[in-house]
Amino acid sequence: MGIVVANDTVMRNQYLRLMTRVSAVLVATVGLASTASAQPRGITVYTDVEFNGSSQTFSQAMPDLRSVGLNDTISSIRIPTGETWEICEDINYGGRCREVTGRVGDLRDMALNDQISSMRRVSGAPGFGNPRSGRYSANDVIVYTNPNYSGRSVEITGDTPDFRSIGLNDQVSSIQIPNGGRWEICVDIDYGNQCTVLTSDVPNLQRMGWDNRVSSIRRVDNTTARYDRYGGNATQPTLVFYSQPNFRGASQVMTRQSNTDVIARRGSLRLNGIGAWRLCDTYGTCATIDRDVPNIAALGLSDRITSVRQLSTADYRRSR
Numbered sequence: 001m002g003i004v005v006a007n008d009t010v011m012r013n014q015y016l017r018l019m020t021r022v023s024a025v026l027v028a029t030v031g032l033a034s035t036a037s038a039q040p041r042g043i044t045v046y047t048d049v050e051f052n053g054s055s056q057t058f059s060q061a062m063p064d065l066r067s068v069g070l071n072d073t074i075s076s077i078r079i080p081t082g083e084t085w086e087i088c089e090d091i092n093y094g095g096r097c098r099e100v101t102g103r104v105g106d107l108r109d110m111a112l113n114d115q116i117s118s119m120r121r122v123s124g125a126p127g128f129g130n131p132r133s134g135r136y137s138a139n140d141v142i143v144y145t146n147p148n149y150s151g152r153s154v155e156i157t158g159d160t161p162d163f164r165s166i167g168l169n170d171q172v173s174s175i176q177i178p179n180g181g182r183w184e185i186c187v188d189i190d191y192g193n194q195c196t197v198l199t200s201d202v203p204n205l206q207r208m209g210w211d212n213r214v215s216s217i218r219r220v221d222n223t224t225a226r227y228d229r230y231g232g233n234a235t236q237p238t239l240v241f242y243s244q245p246n247f248r249g250a251s252q253v254m255t256r257q258s259n260t261d262v263i264a265r266r267g268s269l270r271l272n273g274i275g276a277w278r279l280c281d282t283y284g285t286c287a288t289i290d291r292d293v294p295n296i297a298a299l300g301l302s303d304r305i306t307s308v309r310q311l312s313t314a315d316y317r318r319s320r
Contacts, residue, residue: 061120159218
């Protein structure tokens with residue numbers, strides 16, 4: 001019996017040591033989990049290098065750090081795992097910008113020490129970030145007051161006939177358009193004067209001669225539904241003239257009330273709505289169309305179009 005008691009004592013001591021180790025592991029695990037959950041989400045900035053000095057943590061975009069007294073004072077940054085932030089040297093995300101992750105102990109290494117004036121989340125949490133990171137819908141357009149997608153920005157979700165309503169008339173310098181999107185920008189409100197269709201991002205509208213000229217914008221779909229946008233409804237058919245074949249280049253919308261003498265014999269025409277149109281040039285040569293024309297040269301017109309007239313059903317039948 002004495003041997004049995006000795007063996008029981010050894011086994012009990014081994015069990016106690018094992019449970020002590022398990023408890024230690026559990027405590028350490030809980031401690032790590034608590035530390036991780038306590039780590040603030042968002043960017044923490046410090047006024048001194050190596051995470052010293054005054055600090056503040058931000059979970060939302062900061063277009064102007066002057067509002068919190070941190071303009072041109074940041075020297076180091078901490079960012080939680082999985083998040084990326086964009087830091088910029090000017091307010092409203094202007095000037096030189098850099099995307100950063102993790103820890104940056106000394107912003108002198110990036111030549112941005114005491115130079116940051118705005119910052120925004122790029123990825124890592126829904127509901128924040130900039131347009132390039134997927135914050136906006138794939139169907140939206142973002143316009144900017146400065147080139148290279150900087151300055152003040154506005155998300156546009158649908159046709160906007162007057163940029164004065166969003167405070168951006170004649171102020172747009174760059175545009176981001178989602179893949180597959182087609183948007184028409186125009187010089188005047190209500191889609192008047194010169195217009196052009198964009199199908200991809202434009203980092204600098206000045207290169208197109210459109211800097212600070214946009215006053216209205218509308219979506220151009222690839223379905224028949226797009227036709228109604230040009231005329232308002234099916235009872236107001238329109239023509240869209242393009243300066244290049246295959247519906248490319250600068251465009252101008254024509255209605256029954258529009259002025260003529262708008263386009264040379266080169267280019268293309270899109271007929272929006274039901275009906276037919278009669279086009280004549282300066283020499284009196286005319287052509288009737290009832291569908292899209294990818295190349296105006298195919299109509300046989302010899303000079304600038306000076307007369308555009310919508311035909312009634314009876315007129316159309318007589319012209320055939």
